[in-house]
Amino acid sequence: MDLYLPVANLSVNALVIVLLGGGVGFLSGMFGVGGGFLTTPLLIFYGIPPTVAAASAATQVTGASVSGVMAHLERDGVDLRMGAVLVAGGLLGSLIGAGLFELLTAWGQIDTVISVLYVALLGTVGTFMGREAWGSYRAAQAGLPAPARKRRHHPMVANLPLRWRFYRSGLYISPLAPLLLGMIGGVLTMLLGVGGGFIMVPAMLYLLGMGTQVVVGTSLFQILFVTIATTMVHALTTGAVDIVLAGLLLLGSVVGAQFGARFAQKARPEYLRLALAVIVLLVALQMAVGLFIRPDEIYSVQ
Amino acid sequence: MMCRAALILWLAALMLPVGTAKAADPRLVPDVSSRAIDIQYSFTGEELLLFGAILYPDQRLPDDRADIVVVLKGPMRPIVLREKRRVAGIWVNASSIRLRTSPGFYAIGSSRPIDKLVDERTAAIFELGLANLSMSPTEFSEASKLQRFEAGLTDLYRRLGLFYENPAAVEITEGVLYRARIPVPARVPVGTYRAETFLISRGRVLAVASRDVQIRKAGFERFVALAAQRHGFLYGLTAVILSLLLGYAASAIFRRR
Numbered sequence: 001m002d003l004y005l006p007v008a009n010l011s012v013n014a015l016v017i018v019l020l021g022g023g024v025g026f027l028s029g030m031f032g033v034g035g036g037f038l039t040t041p042l043l044i045f046y047g048i049p050p051t052v053a054a055a056s057a058a059t060q061v062t063g064a065s066v067s068g069v070m071a072h073l074e075r076d077g078v079d080l081r082m083g084a085v086l087v088a089g090g091l092l093g094s095l096i097g098a099g100l101f102e103l104l105t106a107w108g109q110i111d112t113v114i115s116v117l118y119v120a121l122l123g124t125v126g127t128f129m130g131r132e133a134w135g136s137y138r139a140a141q142a143g144l145p146a147p148a149r150k151r152r153h154h155p156m157v158a159n160l161p162l163r164w165r166f167y168r169s170g171l172y173i174s175p176l177a178p179l180l181l182g183m184i185g186g187v188l189t190m191l192l193g194v195g196g197g198f199i200m201v202p203a204m205l206y207l208l209g210m211g212t213q214v215v216v217g218t219s220l221f222q223i224l225f226v227t228i229a230t231t232m233v234h235a236l237t238t239g240a241v242d243i244v245l246a247g248l249l250l251l252g253s254v255v256g257a258q259f260g261a262r263f264a265q266k267a268r269p270e271y272l273r274l275a276l277a278v279i280v281l282l283v284a285l286q287m288a289v290g291l292f293i294r295p296d297e298i299y300s301v302q
Numbered sequence: 303m304m305c306r307a308a309l310i311l312w313l314a315a316l317m318l319p320v321g322t323a324k325a326a327d328p329r330l331v332p333d334v335s336s337r338a339i340d341i342q343y344s345f346t347g348e349e350l351l352l353f354g355a356i357l358y359p360d361q362r363l364p365d366d367r368a369d370i371v372v373v374l375k376g377p378m379r380p381i382v383l384r385e386k387r388r389v390a391g392i393w394v395n396a397s398s399i400r401l402r403t404s405p406g407f408y409a410i411g412s413s414r415p416i417d418k419l420v421d422e423r424t425a426a427i428f429e430l431g432l433a434n435l436s437m438s439p440t441e442f443s444e445a446s447k448l449q450r451f452e453a454g455l456t457d458l459y460r461r462l463g464l465f466y467e468n469p470a471a472v473e474i475t476e477g478v479l480y481r482a483r484i485p486v487p488a489r490v491p492v493g494t495y496r497a498e499t500f501l502i503s504r505g506r507v508l509a510v511a512s513r514d515v516q517i518r519k520a521g522f523e524r525f526v527a528l529a530a531q532r533h534g535f536l537y538g539l540t541a542v543i544l545s546l547l548l549g550y551a552a553s554a555i556f557r558r559r
C-alpha cells in the first residue's frame with residue numbers, strides 16, 4: 001500500500017512503516033526506552049531524508065513514552081523536581097541543537113556528525129550495558145545475588161556549587177548537574193531524533209546516583225517533554241516533521257509498546273538488559289560500517 | 303572586443319532558426335496529456351504524454367526526414383552539490399559547488415539519437431541532452447571539477463528517475479503527428495514545468511513550441527505541506543497532540559483488556 005509523504009516528498013509502503021513502528025514499539029515497551037535510536041537509522045536506511053527521519057522519530061518517541069510516564073506517575077515513580085530541572089535543561093539543549101543543526105547542514109557535515117555520534121554513543125552505552133548485564137547474568141546463573149552497585153554520585157557532580165534537595169531521588173546535589181545532563185539530552189534529541197533514554201538512564205544512575213525506583217520514570221518524564229519541544233523546534237526551524245510518517249510510526253509503535261511491556265513482565269530482567277545491549281551494539285556496528293565503506297551515493301544535493 | 307563579437311555571433315545563432323522563420327516554414331502544434339499533475343496520497347509517479355502535430359505550409363510533406371525532440375524541464379533552482387571523499391578512513395562530504403540554475407527534473411525524448419540530429423553547437427545552444435544542461439556555477443572552479451560534479455549529479459538524478467533520456471521516445475505517424483511518453487517519478491519536485499518540442503531537419507531547428515505543465519500537491523498532501531511551511535507552530539502542535547492522543551489511547555485500550 002503506497003502512501004505519499006507530503007513533507008519527505010516521496011512514496012513509501014505504509015505497511016512497512018507501520019510494522020517498523022510496531023517492531024521498535026515492541027522493543028521500547030519491553031526495555032523501557034523510547035526507541036528513537038532504532039527508528040532514525042531504520043528510516044534513513046529505508047530512504048527517508050535524514051532530517052525528516054530524525055524530526056519524525058522524535059514525534060514518535062513522544063507517543064511511545066506517554067503511557068510509560070502515566071504508569072510511573074501513578075506509582076509515584078517520578079521525581080518531579082528532578083524532572084523539571086532536566087526538562088529545563090532539555091529545552092535549552094533543543095534550542096542549542098537547532099542552532100547546531102543549521103550550522104552543520106550549511107557546512108554539509110550533518111549526516112557524518114549524526115553517524116559518528118550514533119557510533120560513539122551507542123558503542124559506549126552498549127558496551128557498558130553489556131558488561132553490566134553479563135555480570136548479573138553470570139551471577140544469576142551461579143545462583144548468587146546480583147552484585148550490589150554502590151550508589152554515589154560522581155565526584156565532579158559533588159564539586160558543583162549550589163545545592164538542592166531532591167527528596168524522591170534521595171539526593172542533595174547541585175541542580176546544575178541535572179540541568180547540564182538534560183541539556184545534552186536535548187541536543188541529542190534534536191540532532192539524532194532519539195529520546196536519549198539510553199544515555200539518560202545510565203547517566204542518572206552512575207553520574208547523579210539517583211535512586212533506581214525513580215530513574216526510569218523520571219527519564220521518561222524528561223523524554224516526553226523534550227521530544228515535544230524538539231517536535232516544535234523542528235516544526236519551526238527545519239520544517240522536517242512529516243506528520244503522515246510520524247502517524248504511521250505511532251500507529252505501529254503505541255500498539256507494539258503495549259505488547260512489549262506485557263512480554264517484559266514475563267522475562268528475566270538480566271536477559272532483557274543483555275538483549276538490549278546486543279541490539280544497541282548491532283546498530284552501532286551497522287552505523288560504523290556505513291562510515292568506513294564506500295557509500296552508494298558519492299554526490300548529494302542540498 | 304573578441305568577447306562582444308562572440309556574443310553577437312552567439313545571439314545570431316540563437317535567433318537564426320526563429321529569425322529566418324517565414325510563412326513557408328513548418329509550425330508545431332503541441333499539447334500534453336495533462337496541464338497539471340496532482341500529487342495525491344497514493345502518487346507513485348505518472349506518465350506524461352507529449353503529443354502534437356507538425357503543420358507544413360501547403361500541407362505538403364517535405365522530402366527530407368524531419369525529427370522531433372521533446373523536452374520536459376522542471377523547476378530551476380539553486381542547489382549545493384556535495385561530493386564525498388575518504389578522509390581519515392571515513393567517508394565525508396569533502397567538497398561542494400553551488401549551481402545557480404539546476405533543473406529539479408529534466409527529460410528528453412527524441413525520434414533519433416540527438417547526436418545524429420544536430421551538431422554539438424546546436425545541441426548546446428538549445429540545451430538538448432543531459433550533457434548540455436547549463437547549470438551556471440556561482441563561483442569559478444576548474445573545468446575538470448565542474449565536469450566531475452555535473453557527471454555526478456547526472457548519474458545520481460538519472461538513477462532517481464529525475465533525469466531521463468530516451469532517443470526512441472518519440473513516435474512520428476505519417477510524418478505529421480508525433481507522440482512521446484515521459485515517465486514522471488514520485489520524487490518529482492513541485493513547480494512549473496515546461497514541455498518544449500523541437501522540429502529538426504538536416505541539422506537545423508525549424509520550429510520550437512512549448513507548453514507549461516504544473517506539478518503540484520493536491521488535497522490533503524497540499525494542505526499538510528503548506529501547513530508545515532507556513533504555520534510551523536500549529537503544525538508542530540498538531541503533531542504533538544496527535545502523538546499524545548495515540549499514545550494515551552493505546553494505553554487506555556490495553557489497560558481495559
